[in-house]
Amino acid sequence: MQALPDTLSIAQEIQLSVAPVFMLTAIAALLTLLFNRMSQTHDQIRALGELPEGEGPAPRPEKSASAALAARIRRIRWAIRCNVTAAILICAVVVSIFISDYLVPDLSNLIAALFIGAMALLAAGFILLLRDVSKS
Template sequence: MQPEPVVSNIAHVIQMSVAPVFLLTGVGAILSVLINRLGRIVDRARVIEQHLADVASDGRALARLELTTLGRRMRLINWAISSCTISALLVCVVIALLFVGAFLHVNVSDVAALLFVFAMLALIGGLLGFLREIYLAIATARLGMR
């Protein structure tokens, strides 16, 4: 009867995959924030574009400048979303790899560790893009108040 060792192996793999699953939850929350910010940026750009024809020539230059800044913010958020999504995908591959390794009785620890490091680097890149977008948004808001 071999079901006992197989069940304990699966239980061990599940225990090892709990931390990456919690990481997926955190990355999902970050993605939600990023997508909300992107939606607000797109909404603001649409409002400015709709009123661009109604604005006087001096106001049109300011509107175009704001559209340029919103475009930069959209690119930063898009990059952050892409990086965080890649991070989440890599974490999913790590979890799947752990299970495949357990079922096939193959040592996948080196590959899993390497993929996890890449996942963390992608997450760091996404968070840096998010931070840069926030700095740009704050700088734009301060310039608008002056």
């Protein structure tokens, strides 16, 4: 029978996983901002009279205002996708930290790759947000 992990080992893993968990909090705040921006953009499209209440067809791209708003929604949706995927990768980092000590001897390369991927996606989400803010 395998011995239970000692308290010190668990405490060290919790310490290692604290920073990624704080990143999840920051990503959640960023997602809130992005969803608010998307909601405001949908409201602007409705004010133009081109999108019925609820989910309707996309705005007609022949009008410049609605085309700009449709492009804004696309950028925001991609930023949301990038940030949600980054959050999933951060969750995988935390899980991998715990698994690496108990099941698989060395997952350090996987943990590094997941973290680098999450940071790249987070950067992409910020770039999309910056483009959106710059074009507003």
